[in-house]
Amino acid sequence: MSGHTHSHGTAAGEQRGRLTAVLAITVTILAVEVIGGLVAHSLVLLADAAHMASDSAGIGLSLFAVVCATRPATLVRTFGLQRLEILAAVVNAVALLVLGVLVLVEAVRRLVTPGHPAPGAMVLFGVVAVLGNAASLLLLRRGQSRSLTVRSAYLEVLADLLGAAAVLVAAAVIAATGFRRADPIASLLIGALIVPRTLRMLKAAVDVLLEATPEHIDLQEVRAHILETPGVVGCHDLHAWTITSGSAVLSAHVVVADELWADGSASAVLDRLGECLAGHFDVEHSTFQLEQPGHVDHEAVLHD
Secondary structure (H helix, E strand, O other): OOOOOOOOOOOOHHHHHHHHHHHHHHHHHHHHHHHHHHHHOOHHHHHHHHHHHHHHHHHHHHHHHHHHHOOOOOOOOOOOOOOHHHHHHHHHHHHHHHHHHHHHHHHHHHHHOOOOOOHHHHHHHHHHHHHHHHHHHHHHOOHHHOOHHHHHHHHHHHHHHHHHHHHHHHHHHHHHHOOOOHHHHHHHHHHHHHHHHHHHHHHHHHHHHOOOOOOOOOHHHHHHHHHHOOOEEEEEEEEEEEEEOOEEEEEEEEEEOHHHHHOOOHHHHHHHHHHHHHHHHOOOEEEEEEEOOOHHHHOOOOOO
């Protein structure tokens, strides 16, 4: 027997319009910063433009995954294509990690041989980037707590905003002191922002692919709730994992007392379990196998 609750959309899917708007803003800032980096001879502008290029590709890939995730389930893919959202986050994180390393390497090279950046042009293009990224952050602020894809985009835009601020600071230092190495130093700061957060995002996405227990679910607490359900005398083979952002799944073998099987009320346990899991742990889809005492002895493999 099993109890199910289904979600008809992903958390990222609810933010598709906002992601599309952010993609348009990001591409615009990218074009502006490329022009600005060439005009101003500024590595920090080009570094931030490269970061924006990665963000544009990542957000575009995420939008593609969100659209695919809305496709219905089939007999071959029983959860549809929802996992594509997580694959998109992995691809995005890997690309961003490579980009961060390249920025750090180029910044070190410019420290040794500094260029001739134009601070006035850096300020002009930096202000455009700050305003654009601030608008994107406002668009993504609400959805970032519910979706790994939207959170990835939010963190990327946040780093872009800090990068744009670094452009303005570097321009001010160069204008005030003539210290040209402020440009590659700011680029190093952008690289230092990119790499650690990308590693964290990559870990989160890989955990989903490896079907790790979702962070918001404590399996010991889940087990305790199941065992406290009237009529339940045992629980084993308890598993929880994530299909895509905002869609947790749980399964368990639940042992029900003999007297409930005798009077035909075992099905009531199933209803109580489904309500408990959905209410206390925000589990989108739960499956329970109800068993009589002693059935576990016939199972080939047993997991706690």
